[in-house]
Amino acid sequence: MNLDENLLYEVLKHADAATLGRAACVSKQWHRTAQDERLWELICTKHWANIGCGNTQLRSVVLALGGFRRLHSQYLWPLSKPQSSSSASGSSSSAWAPFPPMIGAKPPARWGKDEVHLSLSLLSIRYYEKMNFGNRGR
Amino acid sequence: MDELLAVLGYKVRSSDMADVAQKLEQLEMAMGTAQDDGISHLACDTIHYNPSDLSGWVDSMLSEFTNPPPPQSHKSAVFRDDSEYDLRAIPGVAAYPQADESDKDSCRKRMKTSAGGSSNSGGSSLLAPAAVSSPSSSSSPPPPIAAAAAPSSALIAEPTRPVVLIDSQEAGVRLVHTLLACAEAVQQDNVKLADALVKHTGLLAASQTGAMRKVATYFAEALARRIYKIYPQDCLDPSYSDTLEMHFYETCPYLKFAHFTANQAILEAFATANRVHVIDFGLKQGMQWPALMQALALRPGGPPAFRLTGIGPPQPNNTDNLQQVGWKLAHLAETIGVEFEFRGFVANSLADLEPEMLDLRPADVEAVAVNSVFELHRLLGRSAGMDKVLSTIKAMKPKIVTVVEQEANHNGPVFVDRFTEALHYYSSLFDSLEGSTASQDLVMSELYLGRQICNVVACEGGDRVERHETLTQWRARMESAGFDPVHLGSNAYKQASMLLALFAGGDGYRVEENNGALMLGWHTRPLIATSAWQLAR
Numbered sequence: 294m295n296l297d298e299n300l301l302y303e304v305l306k307h308a309d310a311a312t313l314g315r316a317a318c319v320s321k322q323w324h325r326t327a328q329d330e331r332l333w334e335l336i337c338t339k340h341w342a343n344i345g346c347g348n349t350q351l352r353s354v355v356l357a358l359g360g361f362r363r364l365h366s367q368y369l370w371p372l373s374k375p376q377s378s379s380s381a382s383g384s385s386s387s388a389w390a391p392f393p394p395m396i397g398a399k400p401p402a403r404w405g406k407d408e409v410h411l412s413l414s415l416l417s418i419r420y421y422e423k424m425n426f427g428n429r430g431r
Numbered sequence: 432m433d434e435l436l437a438v439l440g441y442k443v444r445s446s447d448m449a450d451v452a453q454k455l456e457q458l459e460m461a462m463g464t465a466q467d468d469g470i471s472h473l474a475c476d477t478i479h480y481n482p483s484d485l486s487g488w489v490d491s492m493l494s495e496f497t498n499p500p501p502p503q504s505h506k507s508a509v510f511r512d513d514s515e516y517d518l519r520a521i522p523g524v525a526a527y528p529q530a531d532e533s534d535k536d537s538c539r540k541r542m543k544t545s546a547g548g549s550s551n552s553g554g555s556s557l558l559a560p561a562a563v564s565s566p567s568s569s570s571s572p573p574p575p576i577a578a579a580a581a582p583s584s585a586l587i588a589e590p591t592r593p594v595v596l597i598d599s600q601e602a603g604v605r606l607v608h609t610l611l612a613c614a615e616a617v618q619q620d621n622v623k624l625a626d627a628l629v630k631h632t633g634l635l636a637a638s639q640t641g642a643m644r645k646v647a648t649y650f651a652e653a654l655a656r657r658i659y660k661i662y663p664q665d666c667l668d669p670s671y672s673d674t675l676e677m678h679f680y681e682t683c684p685y686l687k688f689a690h691f692t693a694n695q696a697i698l699e700a701f702a703t704a705n706r707v708h709v710i711d712f713g714l715k716q717g718m719q720w721p722a723l724m725q726a727l728a729l730r731p732g733g734p735p736a737f738r739l740t741g742i743g744p745p746q747p748n749n750t751d752n753l754q755q756v757g758w759k760l761a762h763l764a765e766t767i768g769v770e771f772e773f774r775g776f777v778a779n780s781l782a783d784l785e786p787e788m789l790d791l792r793p794a795d796v797e798a799v800a801v802n803s804v805f806e807l808h809r810l811l812g813r814s815a816g817m818d819k820v821l822s823t824i825k826a827m828k829p830k831i832v833t834v835v836e837q838e839a840n841h842n843g844p845v846f847v848d849r850f851t852e853a854l855h856y857y858s859s860l861f862d863s864l865e866g867s868t869a870s871q872d873l874v875m876s877e878l879y880l881g882r883q884i885c886n887v888v889a890c891e892g893g894d895r896v897e898r899h900e901t902l903t904q905w906r907a908r909m910e911s912a913g914f915d916p917v918h919l920g921s922n923a924y925k926q927a928s929m930l931l932a933l934f935a936g937g938d939g940y941r942v943e944e945n946n947g948a949l950m951l952g953w954h955t956r957p958l959i960a961t962s963a964w965q966l967a968r
């Protein structure tokens with residue numbers, strides 16, 4: 294059954310992060326829709342502490358620095374995991390490599406101000422580091 | 432289990448420590464007062480029993496005093512020594528070159544266990560023996576060694592006593608002692624002895640693995656440079672040292688911690704300003720500023736105008752590193768909608784800086800922050816350099832001054848003390864790196880630290896720039912120069928803790944609050960400290 298993309302979008306607005314992630318694996322159309330930044334913006338902001346700035350302000354900064362989907366998967370999601378002892382870091386060569394998202398886990402109740410600020414900072418650092426390679430290298 | 436003794440092979444419960452310590456002190460007293468020859472073998476030959484039954488061994492030693500054993504033929508304390516110096520003269524140190532490994536040991540290795548729970552099983556496991564006798568405040572040098580006899584690899588011709596051979600742990604202990612003895616010899620200008628010892632260190636280091644081996648190798652190399660007066664060229668290409676620092680940035684959280692905590696203080700100081708100016712005493716690759724700019728961009732009510740003045744060393748080949756970094760940051764600023772202005776200053780030393788160069792605007796128009804990450808200590812080599820810089824800072828009328836420095840005293844007047852401090856400090860640092868992935872990043876990070884080690888140990892005078900001092904010392908200096916401390920808030924603490932939790936490197940890192948300053952350490956050893964200051968009213 295071919296869902297109209299707009300309808301699909303409306304439905305996915307109510308999904309949580311894990312569901313959205315899974316939805317992206319269903320088909321090309323679903324993949325396209327599930328990657329929509331607006332959906333991930335909802336996922337991020339629905340559950341996080343208000344940091345005081347307006348939505349437009351937030352959106353323009355985050356989109357410029359890599360987007361909400363990346364913000365969530367690389368920084369917000371790892372911060373919401375329970376602070377257990379670190380897993381073996383042998384696989385990743387960079388400290389900023391994302392933790393593999395746990396399918397089926399429940400989303401956090403809330404990301405506090407510190408989690409939000411930290412994630413945003415890390416996102417901006419990553420953007421800046423990637424800029425390095427665009428130039429003539431380090 | 433007591434951690435420190437476990438490294439040496441002794442399994443002692445921490446609850447038994449007080450008891451063991453007491454017995455060891457009794458033993459020491461008895462050994463010290465006993466004059467007769469019958470127990471001289473106890474002084475020269477260490478006989479080791481079962482390392483997991485330490486208190487049993489001590490008991491048997493004590494009972495020997497009351498019933499001296501029958502004279503026995505044992506390997507006498509003779510060893511072939513090539514050098515014309517009697518290395519036995521060095522107290523308590525296994526510091527003699529051995530012709531062959533079978534002619535073991537007649538050295539009396541002594542280590543003191545501090546009573547009971549006060550032995551902080553903190554610090555690096557590498558330096559178990561040295562660390563044991565030093566109190567947690569690192570400024571006093573560890574009192575060398577007293578009581579217990581250490582494991583020996585000697586074979587005693589006494590059939591009834593079981594003997595255990597312990598090799599690599601003992602070599603580790605001897606390695607540390609040899610390094611310290613070598614530093615002692617260097618301080619006394621005893622070149623022949625120092626030369627012999629530094630070579631012996633190389634031998635011992637080869638038997639070690641991991642962080643211990645690397646640290647020992649760097650320290651031995653630095654000692655050798657000092658002995659033979661082959662000083663390292665300090666005029667290393669700054670872009671190379673920047674590269675090394677980038678790898679260090681990636682491998683471990685120290686620099687990130689520095690940036691995050693300093694930025695938090697700056698943000699809070701800038702809370703109400705419409706125009707802000709940051710003066711960075713060491714711009715390098717500008718890694719600290721993207722996060723600050725992002726935070727300013729998301730400020731409720733919109734970002735202030737942001738001006739950055741970056742200071743850096745002269746570059747070879749006329750490459751303008753400062754401008755390139757400035758350009759990248761400008762690009763980022765444009766992307767996120769922050770009004771940005773950049774100025775770069777090349778200076779050989781911060782003392783060359785004059786406030787007039789900086790185009791400072793009135794304080795009610797523009798709020799100023801001065802930021803120094805691992806830069807201020809370089810000024811301590813020349814007299815009046817530090818004072819000049821502090822008065823220049825005051826002339827900038829900053830709203831906040833953020834200072835991040837290594838938490839160690841590597842600037843004492845006595846070489847051996849500096850050496851010992853540095854050995855402890857870098858051992859902890861290297862230990863913390865061991866948890867990260869073995870990759871190019873790690874090697875480069877170690878090189879980055881190795882250069883610091885070389886500077887602390889081998890250089891003197893104006894060349895010795897790595898003159899680290901502790902937070903306490905910096906506090907005294909800043910306060911007497913007319914600055915008041917600013918407490919880093921709980922936000923900084925929480926973000927720093929979260930940063931460490933995210934960091935997939937290891938869970939030995941600790942964030943500590945110290946009277947408003949924040950310290951990051953490995954296990955119980957603080958390694959860097961961030962503090963913030965404002966002009967005294």
